[in-house]
Amino acid sequence: MSLVSFALVKSKPKTTGGGERGKKMKLLTHNLMCCVKCHGFPLRITADDVAGIDAAYDGLFVRKMLPRLEYPVLRDAFRTVQSQQRDMLGHVAAPLPDSIEAPPPPAEGDSESTTPAADLTDGSPDSRAIFFALQSIAIKEGQLTCPQCSLVYPIKDFIPNMIPPSA
Numbered sequence: 057m058s059l060v061s062f063a064l065v066k067s068k069p070k071t072t073g074g075g076e077r078g079k080k081m082k083l084l085t086h087n088l089m090c091c092v093k094c095h096g097f098p099l100r101i102t103a104d105d106v107a108g109i110d111a112a113y114d115g116l117f118v119r120k121m122l123p124r125l126e127y128p129v130l131r132d133a134f135r136t137v138q139s140q141q142r143d144m145l146g147h148v149a150a151p152l153p154d155s156i157e158a159p160p161p162p163a164e165g166d167s168e169s170t171t172p173a174a175d176l177t178d179g180s181p182d183s184r185a186i187f188f189a190l191q192s193i194a195i196k197e198g199q200l201t202c203p204q205c206s207l208v209y210p211i212k213d214f215i216p217n218m219i220p221p222s223a
């Protein structure tokens with residue numbers, strides 16, 4: 057039986073032949089990073105310069121990534137960057153939904169007062185806003201600061217330097 061080898065082949069990442077985009081400092085990347093010294097999370101963002109990335113919207117990507125991410129961290133990181141870069145991001149993009157969790161069931165006799173859950177169907181404004189936050193902006197210059205040990209990681213030309221300075 058060749059089931060095992062089939063599974064192995066299938067799980068290989070697709071190679072498209074195109075150049076790797078590199079690990080630009082996107083908010084997707086930020087969501088997966090912690091302090092290399094003390095594992096503090098989430099790192100605080102200071103965005104001195106941001107740039108747009110040409111990424112084609114992909115609703116499936118959003119639905120697949122969200123369970124692996126800390127959504128409140130993404131939401132707050134995006135709002136932070138937006139507030140630091142109003143010229144570029146002040147007017148752009150629909151607001152991120154406050155929560156992607158389904159609301160708690162309504163209390164008895166109170167059927168429609170809860171906020172609806174984010175709509176993550178393909179092409180919905182919520183899904184597009186989340187994709188934009190994850191994939192369409194990158195921090196070009198700035199820094200990340202550990203919330204626990206206050207170590208600072210500079211970001212230069214989209215690349216965060218995650219090597220702690222030697223003491």
Ligand SMILES: [Zn+2]
Binds near residue numbers: 202206
């Ligand atoms: Zn730290």
